[in-house]
Amino acid sequence: MAETGVTPRERYRAQVRAEIMELARQQIATAGASALSLNAIAKQMGISGPALYRYFAGRDELITDLIKDAYRSLADAARAATDQGGGLPGVAYALRAWALADPHRYFLLYGTPVPGYHAPDDVTTIAAEIMAALLDAAPAPPLPQDGAAAADFTDHLERHRSWDGGHPAPAATLHRVLSFWTRLHGVLSLELAGHFAGMGFDPALLFAAEVDGLSRP
Amino acid sequence: MAETGVTPRERYRAQVRAEIMELARQQIATAGASALSLNAIAKQMGISGPALYRYFAGRDELITDLIKDAYRSLADAARAATDQGGGLPGVAYALRAWALADPHRYFLLYGTPVPGYHAPDDVTTIAAEIMAALLDAAPAPPLPQDGAAAADFTDHLERHRSWDGGHPAPAATLHRVLSFWTRLHGVLSLELAGHFAGMGFDPALLFAAEVDGLSRP
């Protein structure tokens, strides 16, 4: 009685869809997005390949849903960290934990772009949520930027802040958050891709040092 | 008479090899590394597919050579910029120019890692050259790091600097160069992957602001 309006068939559909997504996620986690195979998923579920077409229009739609799903998960993690009051460092560590839990999922969002693929509007919206979480976590007011180029870009942002989602933060904060985000992505993606592997130092310490440096005024 | 010891056959071989590599490079530039197809290359050259096996043991070897080639090219660009005396900003702009000239080539090196693939020792050596160029370009002495985590990592690097290729720079400089490199990669890879596309601001200005901020003490 609790589940009003949800027929058994709808429940079943949602369940199977979820199972497909879950197996797809596992496949990506194991061998990356390029290895995602509809037939392999079907085989794992014990059904025939064409049966999947009851749930997804095709491979592209499945990938799109996986991307949306991953963005959603990442945005939620960022939001939770912000709400917990840890500030930018808090968000930074949350993002790192998210990425380390499933590196291929991170690369699904921020890795090599797929040549033909173009992201739908939904993901742009969710990506904006991540920026919003960072803006909420950022301390105010930001210190004045040193350096002419830095000041120039802050000015530039004043006139190009359509992506802020209506956030009232000053342009200097937008700049700071943007810079924070790019730097974070830098360390993180190099670590995840294994580029520090042969260098001998501990990536966690580098990350901590970056976050430390980025967070103080 | 000038080309001592190089038989016509060797010349021919080198030439064909170079042509294969060039077409492979074009293919990657157009549609990414995952789209690289031996048969397609052969067709473009007007020869049969199996003929390529006279020049490469297989697809993997070709990709490995392309990666080595790209690293070589990038390291040369970094070295040239350093020798020109532009300091870290000079190297930064050189690397950006290199990446923008062929984004897929950049992603071949620093994009989503290929699941099965493992880089041979050669590329590690060349990658170290890039760090060496940055170390040569970095100003000395570096300022003391603010923040406990930053100081910790510098200390840590003192004990884990095997990757410095024997460079005499102090650990603080290693730290600075490492941080410079990761941050650079952050802005650059997000720009190349198109993540700034919908945001409205000019990526070049953000890059300039980052380089500006990163270069001053």
Add this chain to the structure above:
DNA sequence: TGTACATCAGTGAACGCGCGTTCACTGATGTAC
């Protein structure tokens, strides 16, 4: 200079693979009267 032999670039057929996707269908589940 001429002949016999070795090297080696390139061919064409074939193998086996897995992929996404379509189609006409069966059979179970749900709905209407």
Add this chain to the structure above:
DNA sequence: TGTACATCAGTGAACGCGCGTTCACTGATGTAC
């Protein structure tokens, strides 16, 4: 409660594709005597 019909999940065969790679071969180029 029972019957007639509609919905829809899943099947199995098939299509067409392009891939990397192997193999035995032809024919041109180079080498040795």
